[in-house]
Amino acid sequence: MSKILIRGAKVLGGEPQDVLIDGEVVAAVGTGLSDEGAEVVEAAGKVLLPGLVDLHTHLREPGREDSETVLTGTRAAASGGYTAVFAMANTFPVADTAGVVEQVYRLGKEHGYCDVQPIGAVTVGLEGRKLAELGAMHESAAGVTVFSDDGKCVDDAVIMRRALEYVKAFGGVVAQHAQEPRLTEGAQMNEGVVSAELGLGGWPAVAEESIIARDVLLAEHVGSRVHICHLSTAGSVEIVRWAKSRGIDVTAEVTPHHLLLTDELVRSYNPVYKVNPPLRTERDVHALREALADGTIDIVATDHAPHPHEDKDCEWAAAAMGMVGLETALSVVQETMVDTGLLDWAQVADRMSFAPARIGRAGGHGRPVSAGEPANLTLVDSAYRGQVDPAGFASRSRNTPYEGRELPGRVTHTWLRGKATLVDGKLT
Numbered sequence: 001m002s003k004i005l006i007r008g009a010k011v012l013g014g015e016p017q018d019v020l021i022d023g024e025v026v027a028a029v030g031t032g033l034s035d036e037g038a039e040v041v042e043a044a045g046k047v048l049l050p051g052l053v054d055l056h057t058h059l060r061e062p063g064r065e066d067s068e069t070v071l072t073g074t075r076a077a078a079s080g081g082y083t084a085v086f087a088m089a090n091t092f093p094v095a096d097t098a099g100v101v102e103q104v105y106r107l108g109k110e111h112g113y114c115d116v117q118p119i120g121a122v123t124v125g126l127e128g129r130k131l132a133e134l135g136a137m138h139e140s141a142a143g144v145t146v147f148s149d150d151g152k153c154v155d156d157a158v159i160m161r162r163a164l165e166y167v168k169a170f171g172g173v174v175a176q177h178a179q180e181p182r183l184t185e186g187a188q189m190n191e192g193v194v195s196a197e198l199g200l201g202g203w204p205a206v207a208e209e210s211i212i213a214r215d216v217l218l219a220e221h222v223g224s225r226v227h228i229c230h231l232s233t234a235g236s237v238e239i240v241r242w243a244k245s246r247g248i249d250v251t252a253e254v255t256p257h258h259l260l261l262t263d264e265l266v267r268s269y270n271p272v273y274k275v276n277p278p279l280r281t282e283r284d285v286h287a288l289r290e291a292l293a294d295g296t297i298d299i300v301a302t303d304h305a306p307h308p309h310e311d312k313d314c315e316w317a318a319a320a321m322g323m324v325g326l327e328t329a330l331s332v333v334q335e336t337m338v339d340t341g342l343l344d345w346a347q348v349a350d351r352m353s354f355a356p357a358r359i360g361r362a363g364g365h366g367r368p369v370s371a372g373e374p375a376n377l378t379l380v381d382s383a384y385r386g387q388v389d390p391a392g393f394a395s396r397s398r399n400t401p402y403e404g405r406e407l408p409g410r411v412t413h414t415w416l417r418g419k420a421t422l423v424d425g426k427l428t
Helices: 070-079 098-111 134-139 157-168 193-198 205-222 234-245 256-260 263-268 282-294 329-338 345-360
Strands: 003-011 016-022 025-030 039-042 047-050 052-057 082-087 115-118 173-176 226-228 250-254 377-387 406-416 419-423
Touching (some): 003 377, 047 345, 052 070, 052 329, 070 406, 082 377, 134 157, 157 205, 193 263, 205 226, 205 234, 205 250, 234 250, 234 282, 256 282, 282 329, 329 377
Parallel strands (some): 003 039, 052 082, 082 115
Antiparallel strands (some): 016 025, 377 406
């Protein structure tokens, strides 16, 4: 059936309205719309948002299909309300050539439950010594606009400057994993009271902040765009706020887990809480929430980092860093930002759809819920509360820090260009 009537939804959290989908587009928005010839979705009390966009997803394919694939990762994305994800370059082989990014792009076209936009590596092999084929990746069928060595920092200032100069020519952006490598050698968790008490190697805030400070100055010097991945400290917030006050073209993201969890959880020695950058302090968490609310931090990005069971079910020092996040992101944002009164649903739409689509140049996504726009939509039951059960995840991996935790909100429906990918909480 080509027509779908979403009846009585609170569009962006506002007054109840009907939304008619006809084919791939929104045909009409209003009250009392006719349901003749349409499949009806009763949405009273639910919130309708534009499809979510994640600027930071690890799909692992090619090379680590034991953790995730494009198919399973995009199924997880659709379950979480996402209609587009940007796939990070730290695959095997690394996505540092036109051939590899085109492979990921084709896999998304063939198997994706959402649109997949590859991110290209900044340097060959993520080794930080030689620029990758930035222009060729941009000119490829994948049309890469975002470049990142995420997982590793582009720590050489000359290489970072050259990357910023190169992408400026076609309006691209370098997304920096801000981690000064010498300052984090042997680091296991946030440097502070807890690390001292546990005897674990500390990861100082300055390791992140020093790279951000350098890179915003480089971006200003070059006149290019820089994006800060998974910002995690109060000091980083202040640097980005200062840079924006100077008119520097910098954007920043925060992960859901850095909005909710703190380094106190590491006292359990449970490797599910081991992540890069590490969980920080309560003070940092509140600074991140305030910065997301006031726009200093532009977006929420999941840093969805799946790992097989054996890479997490081991001693802390040997465990891989990372957490899955696509299927719980919106619930965590509701708990930390909406239910606390820091953001309304229209602002959530900005931080999780409009702004990431704009930063990544994701055409057709992050668009208003209005007539003539692509029908990329997600419907949320914000009144729902329930425990997180990773056994029901669509992701191939289960390394969530929220297992057994009660979180609010549940995505019930997702539409990609008018086609339902999730109906009543179940993948189509």
